[in-house]
């Protein structure tokens with residue numbers, strides 16, 4: 001019997017019926033003696049007993065409680081949840097790609113090395129950098145790699161006093177975190193009214209202690225830092241380096257390059273810009289690119305191509321290398337997906353990505369602008385994403401950005417990023433991406449407008465949302481402070497009467 005998944009969907013253990021089976025095994029061979037030490041033998045094995053169709057239907061039902069990029073629009077600003085073409089999965093899952101082993105001899109994995117080398121050439125061309133490491137497993141891992149390279153560079157030159165990294169207040173939280181992890185003191189500078197780096201504040205912040213500046217451009221407000229060349233001049237003049245947080249290149253692909261803006265070190269999130277399924281913790285890839293004068297500090301190994309012998313090899317001979325930042329060569333399957341995507345999109349396709357991503361963000365901005373309760377702080381023209389503020393709504397009706405996000409779920413939509421960047425109160429950070437239709441955008445705006453009307457006429461409906469989802473509003477403080485993560489924990493707490501769900 002079909003029924004829609006509910007929050008109290010039975011666990012597979014609860015569906016179990018003794019004696020019911022969902023497998024068939026060959027008859028055991030009688031005369032084989034298996035000598036398992038007594039202490040290793042299980043006394044009992046508690047497995048649910050169900051038929052195969054029951055198992056399939058159970059998990060299909062659970063999957064219907066989920067929402068992903070294959071379900072619909074997922075405008076999670078900064079994080080870029082765009083549609084990932086299925087061909088990427090096909091190539092990454094090909095046995096010749098999936099079943100190779102990192103310990104294999106170089107001669108037997110020439111194709112894998114070629115994939116990595118070719119991906120590096122693409123990234124160099126797209127970003128204007130001179131060399132890349134593909135090793136970092138995520139954006140944050142890339143940032144850490146990048147700031148460690150900046151650190152190694154200054155130490156190498158005897159400039160040991162350079163212990164400060166400057167970060168604007170619109171930065172992604174990983175920027176100050178990475179700088180601090182690499183041993184730097186973090187100096188935060190404010191943004192100006194337009195939502196860009198305040199040049200005067202930057203001038204005042206730089207000194208002989210400046211190791212570098214970390215910047216996202218377009219920044220997390222979706223605004224392009226127009227003064228980037230001036231910013232680069234100020235930092236370089238003070239002897240610092242420029243770090244580009246290129247987690248999200250969707251606003252500039254094929255248009256401008258961080259290398260040409262004056263950046264010395266960058267990271268790129270392949271999982272955001274070059275279409276790898278992510279969320280829920282990974283896996284991702286955050287390759288780091290550097291200008292020529294920093295290439296000796298890259299993690300080992302780097303992939304080289306010996307043109308004369310048409311041979312790819314791994315180069316560990318970088319005496320100044322900061323070392324390894326992840327085991328082996330990075331998340332290889334993610335690299336394969338990215339190269340597949342790049343080759344299929346080609347130069348013109350990549351340009352179209354940024355053009356449509358920017359068009360979509362601005363279309364949505366213009367349609368939503370002026371709606372009661374949502375303010376649009378800072379400059380109006382955006383790149384790939386826009387940040388609205390629900391602060392007027394909160395002041396006038398008590399409905400917060402969180403409530404708006406929850407109410408969107410009732411309409412079968414995913415919420416945008418909320419409460420980030422920190423400089424916008426009650427932030428709703430919307431990144432539609434290039435993979436949505438005009439109808440998707442119209443519907444999203446229509447629902448946001450409807451929620452605004454509700455907030456002013458019947459705020460309780462919004463405050464108590466979601467109403468139509470399998471799981472209603474969760475207590476996220478309790479979930480974080482006292483997570484119940486196994487069925488056994490749940491059973492024990494329930495028996496003791498300590499939880500009532």
Ligand SMILES: *Cc1c(COP(=O)(O)O)cnc(C)c1O
Nearest residue numbers: 078079138139140172174245247
């Ligand atoms: C996502 C993101 C990061 C961090 O990337 P992870 O892969 O999640 O570690 C850093 N900066 C910006 C601007 C981002 O959007």
